Amino acid sequence: MEALGVLLLYPVNPYLEQELDQRYRLFRFWDSPPDRRDEFLRAHARSIRAVVGNAQHGADAKLIDALPALEIFASYSVGIDRVDLAKCRERGIRVTNTPDVLTDDVADLAIVLAISVLRRIPQADQYVRAGQWAAKGDYDLTTRFSGKRVGIIGLGRIGLAVAKRVEAFDCPINYHQRTKKAYPNYTYYPSVVELAANSDILVVTCPLNEQTRHIVNREVIEALGPKGVLINIGRGPHVDEPELVSALVEGRLGGAGLDVFEDEPNVPKELFALDNVVLVPHVGSGTHETRKAMMDLVLGNLEAHVLKKPLLTPVV
Ligand code: 8YV
Numbered sequence: 001m002e003a004l005g006v007l008l009l010y011p012v013n014p015y016l017e018q019e020l021d022q023r024y025r026l027f028r029f030w031d032s033p034p035d036r037r038d039e040f041l042r043a044h045a046r047s048i049r050a051v052v053g054n055a056q057h058g059a060d061a062k063l064i065d066a067l068p069a070l071e072i073f074a075s076y077s078v079g080i081d082r083v084d085l086a087k088c089r090e091r092g093i094r095v096t097n098t099p100d101v102l103t104d105d106v107a108d109l110a111i112v113l114a115i116s117v118l119r120r121i122p123q124a125d126q127y128v129r130a131g132q133w134a135a136k137g138d139y140d141l142t143t144r145f146s147g148k149r150v151g152i153i154g155l156g157r158i159g160l161a162v163a164k165r166v167e168a169f170d171c172p173i174n175y176h177q178r179t180k181k182a183y184p185n186y187t188y189y190p191s192v193v194e195l196a197a198n199s200d201i202l203v204v205t206c207p208l209n210e211q212t213r214h215i216v217n218r219e220v221i222e223a224l225g226p227k228g229v230l231i232n233i234g235r236g237p238h239v240d241e242p243e244l245v246s247a248l249v250e251g252r253l254g255g256a257g258l259d260v261f262e263d264e265p266n267v268p269k270e271l272f273a274l275d276n277v278v279l280v281p282h283v284g285s286g287t288h289e290t291r292k293a294m295m296d297l298v299l300g301n302l303e304a305h306v307l308k309k310p311l312l313t314p315v316v
Pocket of ligand 1: 102
């Protein structure tokens, strides 16, 4: 049988690209200029039976419809909010992602961001590097993280990993999700607004879908308040970004630690001047160890598909 035709949607890590190239017939989407991609797909539609994407490069109905031979979409990400799952189910297209292997890194980043915002770590570092310690004396006092009330939106794998971490800081843990679970030491709030009103730090860890888009809106931001801190390690669209920016600029929100943004890699420039905001470029799973494990999951799922064995991490 002809080797599996795999469409790689973007220039992923060299290791994954090389492995795909050695194992399968690899089609690099970026080889064709954007205005020639429909033609590219028509030319190779009969050969492309698999697609590899990630958090930013998914499979919408247009792409799926252009690939009549598509059998599997393997995402190099745990989030698959850019994959039209209903269309995949309708077509019988398998979908895989990369859960669990990135949970610790993403949860670690939530803690790093929260402490960095409250203790002004990036600014303190710059203070030393700029020679201001010698010139101006001690750095300003900041705010403690330990013992603060942490509200988590979504106690899934990553949310629970964040909760486990903040327990070590003696933080009371609150949460909201659709259903209350039997967590004896965690306080459930039936709405995100109530969760925000009873938390000092609000962490977004839930998956992105139509129900959670802009789950952090103006009302939630107001409830979190001028001493509250928002940590977003989920997806940019979880937050109404213009509302977030205006609340931070106007002092109606105490601070934010952001790994994700609505229009990546574009970040609202108003945030750049704020010292109560820490900005990082979607690095949640961005360690050598985790990305290797994610890539091996992509490769393992494709291999299982070719061998007609059970997929390692199926979503559909
Ligand atoms: C991406 C992510 O995987 O896993 C997710 O859902 O958002 C990230 O870890 C990363 O951008 C690599 O594609």
